[in-house]
Amino acid sequence: MAKRSQEAPFVRWSRRTGELMLGNAALQLHIRTRDGLNPCRLVQRRTGRVYADGDYCYVSPDTPLPPIQEPPQIGQLEDGTYRVTLRARIDTLLVEHAFRATASALEEQLTVTNAGEQPLDLRDAVFGFTRNLLEGESLCADLQGSRFYPIPYRREPFNGQFLDMTADDLLSRQGGFYFWSFDMVPQLILTVAFGSEAWAWVDADAEHALLIAKHNPDAMEWSLLQPFQREGKTYLRFGGAGLWKLGDPEPVAQLDPWQSFRFGVTRFVACEGGWKGAFYVFREWTETLGHRFPANYDPPVHWNELYDNPLWWGPDTPERRQEVYQLSDMEAEAEKAAEIGCEALYLDPGWDTLFASSVWAEDRLGTQRDFVRWLEERYGMRLALHNPLAAWCDINGYPMEARRKDKDGQVLPALCSASPAYLQTKAERLVQLCRDGASFLMYDGAMFTGECYDESHGHSLPLTRHEHCMAILQLLQAVKREFPQVLIELHDPVVGGSMIRYAPTYFLHALPGSSDELWGYEYMWETMDDLRSGRSLSLYYVNLAYSIPIYLHIDLRKDNEHALVFWWYASTCRHLGVGGKHPDPKVWEAHKRAMQTYRSLKPFYTRGTFYGIDETVHAHTLWSKNLPAQGTVAVLNVFNLAETEVEREIRFHLSDIGLPEGLSVRATDAPCHQRDAQITLWARLPALGHQLISLEVSE
Structure with missing residues (x-):
């Protein structure tokens, strides 16, 4: 330490x-x-x-x-x-x-x-x-x-x-x-x-x-x-x-x-x-300064229907929404979610009347309250919703007064994120979604909407990035005032959903009524390639520097039989979402076993302190000097990103993972030697594999 x-x-x-x-x-x-x-x-x-x-x-x-x-x-x-x-x-x-x-x-x-x-x-x-x-x-x-x-x-x-x-x-x-x-x-x-x-x-x-x-x-x-x-x-x-x-x-x-x-x-x-x-x-x-996970943080594991839903992979039109985004389609996704052990059903584009209108499509899905009741009574799951902001939406779902103007006064086919008409309309709809039972909102599409010269909007001429960010904060606070328990994830407030971070990571977080979670840098698509290329290794360093929760859903179809992808993002994203049923039954069964194990250890991943031995050895520690030392006090995730089997000797001091040096521990699932405060573990990992090791207090 x-x-x-x-x-x-x-x-x-x-x-x-x-x-x-x-x-x-x-x-x-x-x-x-x-x-x-x-x-x-x-x-x-x-x-x-x-x-x-x-x-x-x-x-x-x-x-x-x-x-x-x-x-x-x-x-x-x-x-x-x-x-x-x-x-x-x-x-x-x-x-x-x-x-x-x-x-x-x-x-x-x-x-x-x-x-x-x-x-x-x-x-x-x-x-x-x-x-x-x-x-x-x-x-x-x-x-x-x-x-x-x-x-x-x-x-x-x-x-x-x-x-x-x-x-x-x-x-x-x-x-x-x-x-x-x-x-x-x-x-x-x-x-x-x-x-x-x-x-x-x-x-x-x-x-x-x-x-x-x-x-x-x-x-x-x-x-x-x-x-x-x-x-x-x-x-x-x-x-x-x-x-x-x-x-x-x-x-x-x-x-x-x-x-x-x-x-x-x-x-x-x-x-x-x-x-x-x-x-x-x-x-x-x-x-x-407040940049940490909320008190009693226990985010439900999401199942994202997008990966197996053909709507995303083709044109998003009213006709296709009628064809592939009906209640029966969501029932099929809820069955997968329940089978793997998820705790919430996350609906990506398709659940609303128009793209990003934030108005529940009652004609296709029934009432939202009935949908929430069905999820809870049948599966014990909650409802999570994708809600893009002004830069990424069907502008026909919002008043004309919400549109941008150029410097010549011409109305543009785009929304102004700081226009009063947009802010009022969006806030009312987001609050209504929470009244009707949504427990999680994703604020996607948060990128800067661009210059606007409409004097009636009350912002600078032109609109600035700073004012755009403050407008997003208004939408966060509108929900949190009435529903402080609803979890909200906010994408980067300047570039939105991408692998780029423009704003400081902490920016807007911890302000009164602001968001709870960060977005996982769009590593939701090519999950294995992002890991092996080194892109999503950046998550390791973000966790060393911040306790702000990261939310990400991942495509399990890109994973392997060792659940390498599953465990990497479970280890680096405190709020985990998954989706996409792997076509290989052996891999799907591996995912179900991984989820069962993850759920049994979930507090370590959601509320534990993250420590890094190196990029491929992570520790999640739950330890308090005010509580008796007993049972499991830390879990370690060990990854092999090579295409060959490896044997690893892992050495660290107890203080390196936040444990007191006088503690006596033993490991599960790996040979372990303790000499004073130094721990040595040995692990054999298959190619592109993972091993989970728990540290327990010795008698």
Whole structure:
């Protein structure tokens, strides 16, 4: 497990020298103020590692250090945390730079205000600590061997490539991100900065790391790394703030007179345990911010009728819905769901009157309340529904007032996600679905609907991505106000259902009345290929970094007799859905056995803590020091992604999977040896196979 030093934080301020020291047992920040506001030196106290050694960057590398407007404001909270606020001015831009020192972390947060009489363009503004990278033409000696790991996407979900970098890579590569929309194919867009939700800056010893994490609940923002030139030297900028991707956070791109914007918090933590330790520290922090599974989380396993339903695989017309999406068709799917052991029937496109109308098709399926009653009484199952949003729907199901307008005032054949007519209509329909018994809603089709110039909608002209996201939040809150127990999954609120993540993973989650679950990056189609290509290996890293539940349904027809696909996604998606009856009876029977085992261990997968021994060995631990240690305390999933049989020796310490070192355990289904806190397991796995191992407390 990751380790962090904890000691009372401190602040030392000298009015005579104008210097301020802020820190804790692990990190110390030196701030100079005499010649301008300058947080200039950040040091790891125990190792002596210097992370920042140059003048802070305000607005641009060439901007002079801004003079402070008043002495630092220093306060201390009841828990011992110190807060220091400094204020400076750069022409018409007011800058408030706040720092916090806790026992385990340092934090900074910037607030900017336009004090001028004209709008202020901040699209190219950058802020951040700086570190000299070169000695002559060579990398600084203490940076050689350092690596930078993006959190949570060490692997890119779109193609499975590793994204971690050496310090040399920062100088030779470009940053970038993947993007797509309905009018473009997925493409890589290059940027001058490297962006991520957080970074693990790992020393050459692969043990010590600095976590540089960004969190902004109110706007899309990332932690940025950017090499730059200043006075003939090459520096790395980190921390601070800046715009990235398509220009987010949008609300700060241009400030009107006396308008302010507060950037998100950047958190710095000195970690042990290398890159993985930094992932765990990040996860622990985001859990304190509400980014975890709901209390008493027990999502029903879904059966998705789509895979075996011919509607999806052909044109979706009213005639074909009449032909292949009747009550009798859903009865056949419910029988499969019951046979394999699912707990809910998930209806994908076809259950409503028009595509994404969110109006139950009573003429084909009977009333929704009767359908829900039948599911419950006959199978003990619940109802889950697919509900695409404005970007992906039959626009004829919504009022004309909900449509977009171009800059010439022409009405477009598309909906505006922020139009009042759309929001009211959609919210009323979603709430009615819950009144009639839906227990789960998927918000698919969440991609940005595009520019809209209709003044009557009340949004900016044109509509912004940020306003689009806030409109989605309104639809989430409309349901949650009346039905807080209904689970809601939200796709990426900018690019929707794809293998691309645009918004920060946590964005919109944990806000009042927001969604419960993330989407599993569209790994629902080519489930085996996504795994073997490395694409869905990205789920491993997301679970190391977040406890936000991921929902995904998977095509079992692409699986094998070892249920490799089933177990991979069961291990990496806290809310599991399946569908598609495999044509090979042997594989179908394997799936039924796997589901029975999964259901018996389900709390470990839905509410357990996820730990990674490596990409192919996962542990799910349910342990509390407040409860007596007995029975099964962890389950391990071991995967073989090779086409040949393998024998594996798996070594780890109990603390690596969240168990106390004094615990005595034994393993089921695998030879096991314990020496003090070190566990050794041996497993023989068939080609493209899986083995489940339970750890139980020994007498």
